[in-house]
Amino acid sequence: MGSKSFIAELMPRQPLYTCLLTEQARAVIGKAHPNTEPALRILTAEGFTHQGYIDIFDAGPVIEAPVSDIRTVRDSQALTLAIGSLDEQAPLWLIHNRRLENCRITAAHGQQVDGSLVVDRLTAKRLQLQPGDSVRAVPLVDPLREVAAA
DSSP: OEEEEEEEESSOOSOOOOGSSSSHHHTTTTTGGGGGGGHHHHHHHTTTEEEEEOTTTTTEEEEEOOOGGGGHHOOOOEEEEEEEEOTTTOOOOEEEOOOHHHHHHHHEEOOTTTTTEEOOHHHHHHHHOTTOOOOEEEEEOOOOHHHHOO
């Protein structure tokens, strides 16, 4: 609890000779499990990449990105919260209330208008905010559509 030394204790002291593993085991080293491939696609669309590192616990790929290269961080912006009516075509946003204590983050439909993000009353309530409060927000994208377009 609270100690990270157990990870070092679990690591092998000698190299692992993959040639001693079965062909089936070697074939999955560095590969994402089929159940995690959707999450991997989302993270890849956000800017994460595989640099060749392998997870010591499950042999899957370790992906990483500098914070400044993550799309939702890079493209997010500070906006003023406004409450109003939205049309059915309003895009989906990831919205943060910009608080460390009582942090709230939600995905909701919103419309950017002149430095403000217009959301419905329920979204403001979920974020524990009032009109005029500051939010950090970024439009969400469909990563599967973006990957297909690339």
